[in-house]
Amino acid sequence: IGEIQRFLRDDNTVKVSRSLKELARHIRRKRDDLAKELGRQPQINEVAEALGIEPAEVVLAQEAMRVPASIHETVFE
Amino acid sequence: MSMTFSALSENEAFARVAVAAFVAQLNPTLEELTEIKTVVSEAVTNCIIHGYGEIEGDIYLQCKILGDSIELVVEDHGIGIDDLDLVRQPLYTSRPELERSGMGFTIMESFVDEFAVESVVGKGTKLRFKKRIRTPQSATHHEV
Amino acid sequence: MSMTFSALSENEAFARVAVAAFVAQLNPTLEELTEIKTVVSEAVTNCIIHGYGEIEGDIYLQCKILGDSIELVVEDHGIGIDDLDLVRQPLYTSRPELERSGMGFTIMESFVDEFAVESVVGKGTKLRFKKRIRTPQSATHHEV
Ligand SMILES: Nc1ncnc2c1ncn2[C@@H]1O[C@H](COP(=O)(O)OP(=O)(O)O)[C@@H](O)[C@H]1O
Ligand SMILES: Nc1ncnc2c1ncn2[C@@H]1O[C@H](COP(=O)(O)OP(=O)(O)O)[C@@H](O)[C@H]1O
Numbered sequence: 001i002g003e004i005q006r007f008l009r010d011d012n013t014v015k016v017s018r019s020l021k022e023l024a025r026h027i028r029r030k031r032d033d034l035a036k037e038l039g040r041q042p043q044i045n046e047v048a049e050a051l052g053i054e055p056a057e058v059v060l061a062q063e064a065m066r067v068p069a070s071i072h073e074t075v076f077e
Numbered sequence: 078m079s080m081t082f083s084a085l086s087e088n089e090a091f092a093r094v095a096v097a098a099f100v101a102q103l104n105p106t107l108e109e110l111t112e113i114k115t116v117v118s119e120a121v122t123n124c125i126i127h128g129y130g131e132i133e134g135d136i137y138l139q140c141k142i143l144g145d146s147i148e149l150v151v152e153d154h155g156i157g158i159d160d161l162d163l164v165r166q167p168l169y170t171s172r173p174e175l176e177r178s179g180m181g182f183t184i185m186e187s188f189v190d191e192f193a194v195e196s197v198v199g200k201g202t203k204l205r206f207k208k209r210i211r212t213p214q215s216a217t218h219h220e221v
Numbered sequence: 222m223s224m225t226f227s228a229l230s231e232n233e234a235f236a237r238v239a240v241a242a243f244v245a246q247l248n249p250t251l252e253e254l255t256e257i258k259t260v261v262s263e264a265v266t267n268c269i270i271h272g273y274g275e276i277e278g279d280i281y282l283q284c285k286i287l288g289d290s291i292e293l294v295v296e297d298h299g300i301g302i303d304d305l306d307l308v309r310q311p312l313y314t315s316r317p318e319l320e321r322s323g324m325g326f327t328i329m330e331s332f333v334d335e336f337a338v339e340s341v342v343g344k345g346t347k348l349r350f351k352k353r354i355r356t357p358q359s360a361t362h363h364e365v
């Protein structure tokens with residue numbers, strides 16, 4: 001079983017930066033929606049709650065937006 | 078890197094995300110990153126709830142990248158553990174009233190390649206983990 | 222909380238995220254968080270590029286929550302700064318060959334409420350920042 005799991009994991013490699021980038025896009029959209037709705041910049045807890053994730057996880061995902069996580073990705077994506 | 082922070086439940090998410098951001102250098106898969114975050118979460122929560130309980134104290138965390146592996150140490154200077162074999166058994170918890178699952182040690186062990194506990198009653202507890210990041214095309218290897 | 226990490230550019234992102242995840246406890250706006258991350262980036266990059274240059278060394282970072290404010294300290298044990306008035310001038314850079322903008326200090330100052338630099342040539346540099354989180358309905362106040 002361990003070997004199958006490893007195979008699946010290696011074969012089905014989801015690069016962190018890619019899925020976090022997706023989440024980062026959701027965060028940006030939610031921030032813009034909330035800003036319109038509230039008439040002010042939303043607080044991190046408001047964004048996190050609206051997305052059903054923790055504030056610290058919002059911070060982590062946001063960072064993925066900034067730079068490619070590795071040279072590999074810049075070259076091959 | 079090493080960090081020290083107060084044993085408050087508010088700091089659990091901070092520790093988990095800080096370690097994740099550090100380990101991101103190795104370009105892990107989302108699954109690997111989730112496993113690492115879970116390990117940090119379980120270890121830090123144990124320091125807060127069991128190590129210190131109602132007492133104030135600090136948690137010491139170290140993370141190193143060695144080739145394609147990470148080495149993680151989580152330490153408290155709390156009450157310590159008397160019987161290590163007992164507490165490492167699946168479902169064992171000394172705090173059933175807090176609705177603890179007793180699965181923390183089992184989960185931590187299952188997500189890493191190496192795991193060791195040292196503890197001295199009245200002095201504190203130190204957990205050491207080693208985990209290889211098994212990405213097919215491994216990212217740049219930093220010695221940090 | 223306090224952290225120590227190697228003066229490598231790979232660790233800049235880690236430092237930004239760690240501080241931001243910590244400060245998230247005060248429920249800032251994403252804008253305020255971006256300002257704080259920018260301050261951390263500029264300060265840590267200066268330690269790496271100017272403080273240590275080609276030399277290996279560690280960066281020391283502390284962050285405290287005091288009421289609705291954060292206090293941040295970023296320190297290196299690098300070459301230090303001789304003329305503080307000179308380096309704090311907008312556009313001044315000692316490393317134009319690295320395409321530095323010379324705006325680091327100006328940016329850092331503009332994003333915080335209080336800012337102080339101490340430096341001793343040959344010993345290192347310490348930056349202190351204070352920033353109030355000006356949230357509409359002020360968040361819970363943790364003393365950490
Ligand atoms: N840092 C620690 N300090 C003291 N005791 C600990 C620590 N970590 C774990 N323990 C002991 O080990 C037991 C099992 O831990 P764990 O498997 O995480 O289950 P749970 O946290 O759900 O109780 C705890 O109930 C506690 O008695
Ligand atoms: N930590 C430090 N150690 C030594 N010198 C520093 C440090 N931080 C800044 N300096 C000096 O201050 C100058 C101005 O810094 P800054 O405003 O950030 O501009 P830049 O980094 O683009 O040069 C730098 O060029 C450098 O000479």
Ligand SMILES: [Mg+2]
Binds near residue numbers: 119123177180182
């Ligand atoms: Mg536990």
Ligand SMILES: [Mg+2]
Binds near residue numbers: 263321325
């Ligand atoms: Mg600069």
